[in-house]
Amino acid sequence: MGKRKIGILGLIWMMLAMASCTNLRHVSDFSGSAKKGLASFESLGYGFEKSCLDKCFEQSSQKLELNPTCPCQQEAKADSATFVIYQALSAYLDGLNRLSANETARYNTKALTDQVASGSFGGITFSPEQATAYINIGNIIGNAISNGYRKNKVRQYVTEADPSFQELIRFLEFTLSRNLKGILRNETSMSQVTYFQLYRDPSLSTFEKRQVANEYFARKRTLEQYGKEIDIYVQMLAKIGVGHRELAENIDQWSLADLKSQLSILSGDLEELYGYYKKLQP
Template structure:
């Protein structure tokens, strides 16, 4: 009789253990989704993209000393416009990063706690003709917020990966398009800043040709060399941002195509390649000190 009771108790413990495991995330079901996890994890690290948005916002503080008085007032107006939309730009990026962070956690084989992560989202975004943000981008942000709220509230990890990929791809692709649109804006603003600074050197240094201007001209040339080196690095970073966002978009589209078989061998090979590429791109987007 005691032997039977012991077996019964063991069976109950096994059942309870299985039930708890399912509630805590279905780890066994997601253990082989490491390629999905790594791709999403590397995609989320494009948060370093944030520096390009900050550079865009702070353009005037850098270029002011190079501006002619006649151009300063117009630059102040542009500065106010950039600062007014900065939070919207960051919100769009935060939604994409949080989506990828959540996907990485769901695809992992560890227990997870997503409570409070929605606090990382911004306050929302607004359409803006000058920046290129459209109503469809606003709607995608709203849809992404709702999806994240639902997924984070769910306790079924393995099924949430498929649900997230299936339901989130449309809004994610639209938000990535928004980020690419903003990257083009950042690049255009940066190119204008570079043209302003280099133009000043091109005009002023040849004019500093008197003996008493020698030290001034030498210092200006040293500064020009330093700025040229900085611009070469920045040229590459804007290109890398476009490459990274494009890679995330393509990689997630492949996930959506294989959503009913995330264990497919060809998908795993693709995701490993995308993750490696994104890791390299992320290193190139580390902040310049």
């Protein structure tokens, strides 16, 4: 091959490189951060069944009952219902992340390119420049085809999924911020009254009252910790919802720098919230 052929190869390479610049990186980055943030659900310290068991054990402890029967089936059902919503969102984000990740569609042409690079085909020898150009074209063709396919699929799925995605996010937010936080608030109030009654019990010595006070402060701190975890998690859910909506509404403008910038900010916010969340973990 002469210099002219290398020049043509170079030109083709550049054209294909431009064609294959269907950059799904912002989708991949966002869905990756969203998936990670969403998964914090599994490490939330508080849940419906836990609240029921805590209450049951506390009451049993007051009655000095060591083998309590705790009827918490409905609370376990509430946890399952919440988990079903989480799981559906998580599976979807995982699929979106894998579909938009470059690794999924980066085809392996190594076996072929190794042979070409080594110039092992009998009479034909390739110069390093020729081999490089050949290898690059092979890779770019493969990725250009698959990127076009992935781009269309990502567009289709994100647009179709958005209304349901928003609804599921909204209900998960609702269940955690209103229902679970409500139960936590009730438990905090019950705890306050229970410890107040113990503290005012005239049969307790000053030493015992001090122990009661310390126990109350420890319990209060634990419940506040659960509350903070839920608050941060709900903030992450809101960011995930906004990010997905941004993606769905602007998906036809793939080159739009604003969309990438917006998603990048949201991914950054999610990472920051995730960092706060991890710090809260015991």
